[in-house]
C-alpha cells in the first residue's frame with residue numbers, strides 16, 4: 001500500500017477555504033482525525049489550519065462535553081467524551097481556548113468564544129440558550145470532517161425547535177457548595193443514524209458543500225440551513241429521525257416508548 005502524503009497546514013487551510021469556510025465566521029467542527037490524517041503537526045496542526053482558514057476574526061468551536069456522568073465536571077481537567085475524538089480533546093487543552101463550565105461543554109477560540117461557551121448547564125442540553133444554539137444565532141457554519149450528520153449536534157437543536165415529543169432520561173453530576181450533586185434530566189436522544197437524511201435535504205437545495213480535506217470527506221453547511229430543512233421535514237413527521245420499531249434499534253425504541261399517547 002503506498003504511503004499517504006502528509007497534508008501540510010497550508011494545504012488543509014486552502015482546502016477548507018475552497019470548501020467554503022468563511023474568513024471571520026463562526027465554525028462548529030465535528031471531526032474524525034483518523035479519517036483526516038496524515039496532517040503535518042497532527043491534531044494541533046489540523047486545529048491551526050482551521051484557525052488559519054477562519055483568520056483572526058473567526059471563531060472555532062468544538063464539542064467538549066464529558067461522558068463521565070458520575071464525576072463532577074471540571075472544565076480544567078475533565079476529558080471530553082472519547083467519541084468526540086482526539087482533535088476535540090486536544091482543542092480544549094490549548095492556550096487561549098475557552099470551555100463551558102458544565103458537563104454539556106463546548107470549547108471555542110476567537111472573538112465569539114466567550115459568548116458561545118458562557119452560561120449555566122443548559123437543560124435540555126441543546127436548547128437555543130446552549131452553545132450549539134448560539135452558533136446557530138450567530139449564523140455559524142457546521143463542518144463535518146470525516147464524520148456524517150449522525151455527529152451533527154445542530155440537528156438536536158432542530159428537534160427541540162420542531163417540538164419532537166421523545167425524551168430519554170440522562171443525568172450528570174455537578175458540584176454544589178463543594179459537594180457532588182446528581183442532576184437528572186431528559187434529552188431528545190436516539191441512535192442518530194437517521195440524521196443522515198440531512199445529506200439529501202441539503203444537497204438537493206445546494207446548501208451543503210462537500211470535498212476533500214486532508215484524507216477526509218468533508219461536509220459544510222450553515223447551522224441555520226441545517227435547522228430550517230430539518231424543521232420542515234419534522235413538521236410533517238416528528239418521529240422521522242427514529243428507526244421504525246421493526247428494525248430493532250434499542251435507542252430509537254426507547255425514544256419511541258417515551259412518546260405519550262394522547263387520549
Ligand SMILES: [Zn+2]
Pocket residue numbers: 190191192193242243249250251252253
Ligand atoms: Zn436508531
